[in-house]
Each structure stands twice: as C-alpha cells, then as structure tokens.
Amino acid sequence: MSRQKGSKGQNLQLLLTAGIGSDHVDLNAAAAAGLTVAEVTGSNVVSVAEDELMRILILVRNFLPGHHQVISGEWNVAGIAHRAYDLEGKTVGTVGCGRIGKLLLQRLKPFNCNTLYHDRIKMDPELENQIGAKFEEDLDAMLPKCDIIVINTPLTDKTRGLFDKDRIAKCKKGVLIVNNARGAIMETQAVADACSSGHIAGYSGDVWNPQPAPKDHPWRYMPNQAMTPHISGTTIDAQLRYAAGVKDMLERYFKGEDFPAQNYIVKEGQLASQYR
Numbered sequence: 584m585s586r587q588k589g590s591k592g593q594n595l596q597l598l599l600t601a602g603i604g605s606d607h608v609d610l611n612a613a614a615a616a617g618l619t620v621a622e623v624t625g626s627n628v629v630s631v632a633e634d635e636l637m638r639i640l641i642l643v644r645n646f647l648p649g650h651h652q653v654i655s656g657e658w659n660v661a662g663i664a665h666r667a668y669d670l671e672g673k674t675v676g677t678v679g680c681g682r683i684g685k686l687l688l689q690r691l692k693p694f695n696c697n698t699l700y701h702d703r704i705k706m707d708p709e710l711e712n713q714i715g716a717k718f719e720e721d722l723d724a725m726l727p728k729c730d731i732i733v734i735n736t737p738l739t740d741k742t743r744g745l746f747d748k749d750r751i752a753k754c755k756k757g758v759l760i761v762n763n764a765r766g767a768i769m770e771t772q773a774v775a776d777a778c779s780s781g782h783i784a785g786y787s788g789d790v791w792n793p794q795p796a797p798k799d800h801p802w803r804y805m806p807n808q809a810m811t812p813h814i815s816g817t818t819i820d821a822q823l824r825y826a827a828g829v830k831d832m833l834e835r836y837f838k839g840e841d842f843p844a845q846n847y848i849v850k851e852g853q854l855a856s857q858y859r
C-alpha cells in the first residue's frame with residue numbers, strides 16, 4: 584500500500600495485516616494521512632520460530648543434498664557427510680530478539696548451543712538468564728562469533744539492506760544464515776555471491792525481494808540454499824489464529840472499541856516502536 588495507492592481511497596481509515604509484518608504499507612504515509620494500521624501481533628510467531636529451528640537443522644546437517652540423492656537414484660554418504668555437523672556446541676546469534684527471536688532461543692536451549700542476541704532492547708535479566716543467551720550490543724562484534732545467524736527484525740528504514748557485501752564479509756567464513764524475517768534485509772546479489780564463493784555455506788529462508796520471486800531470482804539458482812516460498816507463518820494453526828484476530832479487530836472497529844494495544848502499528852499518527 585504505497586502513498587499513491589493510499590491517497591486514492593477517499594474513505595480509507597483502516598489497514599489490517601492478516602499476520603505480522605506491515606512493511607508492505609508505507610507507514611509514514613499512513614501516519615501522515617491519519618490511517619490506522621494494525622496486525623495480529625503474535626499470531627504466527629510459534630510457527631515461524633519452529634520453522635527457523637527446522638531450517639537451522641536442515642543446513643547444519645546438510646540434509647537437502649541427501650534428499651536430492653534419494654530422488655535422483657544416487658547413494659553417496661561421503662558426498663553429504665563432509666559438510667554435515669552437529670548443532671551442539673555451535674554459536675547461534677539472532678539479529679532481532681522480539682517475540683520470534685525469544686521463542687527460537689527457548690527452543691534452542693536443549694540443543695546445548697552458545698546463544699547470542701542483538702536487539703535495540705536488552706531483555707530483563709531474569710528472562711535473559713532463563714533463556715540463557717548473551718546480549719551483544721554491537722551487531723558487527725557479534726557476527727564474527729556466530730556459526731549460525733538468524734534474522735528476526737522487522738523490515739524498517741534501518742534494517743533494509745542491513746546485510747550488504749561488507750557486513751556479510753564480517754561474518755565467519757562458512758556461516759549459515761536463516762532469514763524468515765524479510766528478504767530486503769539482505770542485499771540479494773551479495774547473498775548469492777557469498778553463497779557461490781562459500782563465504783556463506785548455507786542460506787535458508789522463506790522471504791524474498793520481491794515477492795513472488797521471479798523465475799530468474801538469483802536465490803533460486805545459488806548453491807547451498809534451502810529456500811521455500813513464503814510459508815513459515817502460514818500453518819493451519821497460524822491461519823486459525825490470524826483469521827480470528829482479524830475478525831476480532833473488525834468487530835471491535837465497528838463497535839468503536841480499541842484493538843489490543845500490541846496490535847497497533849500506526850495509531851494517531853505514531854509508528855509502533857519496532858518500526859521507528
């Protein structure tokens with residue numbers, strides 16, 4: 584929903600996202616026009632965190648080439664094993680540690696990894712202790728420590744293109760990256776080049792720039808990728824939750840009632856803090 588499209592809706596008042604992530608709306612234009620933007624905060628966070636854990640394991644164990652061998656009639660254990668590792672003992676860092684980031688770190692705990700997180704906000708000490716992850720204030724200081732990096736920030740003016748050529752170069756050689764947040768947080772060609780050179784040893788995610796990804800999108804053809812279409816937050820369980828959340832907000836809207844406070848992305852000209 585661009586500024587131009589929004590301005591055509593003379594009676595437009597409300598924009599609801601059936602899920603999480605409202606970067607498809609020009610939020611500054613919506614705020615200036617006095618529109619309300621809301622999403623079903625939390626509705627698919629478990630679905631995405633579970634999916635991230637799956638992608639980490641798929642990359643660490645070099646699962647996909649093994650599966651492809653089965654389909655193509657091959658049997659070459661050494662061809663898989665030379666790049667397969669245990670997750671135990673590896674360092675996993677999440678860039679962004681809101682709802683999804685925290686759920687992922689909680690799910691990683693039994694795997695006995697070292698976990699790090701970078702966010703604008705440090706967790707309260709009790710929760711941090713319970714989750715067992717270390718806060719890294721400086722993103723560029725965290726990156727070289729990580730065997731696996733997971734992206735969990737919204738797409739904002741500050742995170743667009745955050746992982747360009749220079750920042751990817753700061754990551755460990757052979758890093759694995761999982762990104763279910765937004766494709767535009769990465770520079771498309773920089774990721775493809777780093778996968779080709781082996782600096783990134785594996786890249787997996789479900790978000791692309793643009794979406795739907797065109798047939799010639801470089802991430803479809805780069806080596807060592809485990810990409811899917813945008814599916815991680817669309818399990819049947821998640822669909823039930825965000826459908827119920829949208830219905831609830833529409834009912835409240837027509838009764839003149841407020842939405843749950845955490846659902847507002849733009850309200851009375853103000854952007855929610857995670858988008859500022």
Ligand SMILES: NC(=O)c1ccc[n+]([C@@H]2O[C@H](COP(=O)([O-])OP(=O)(O)OC[C@H]3O[C@@H](n4cnc5c(N)ncnc54)[C@H](O)[C@@H]3O)[C@@H](O)[C@H]2O)c1
Binds near residue numbers: 683701817
């Ligand atoms: N692939 C999918 O299906 C899917 C589904 C749901 C959400 N998402 C994406 O995941 C994102 C995160 O979701 P969430 O529910 O965890 O959101 P959240 O608001 O709970 O957490 C986002 C975190 O990112 C941090 N952050 C924001 N800007 C930052 C910056 N510049 N540097 C460091 N940290 C920053 C915030 O402080 C916050 O802790 C969504 O915005 C959306 O883009 C994708």
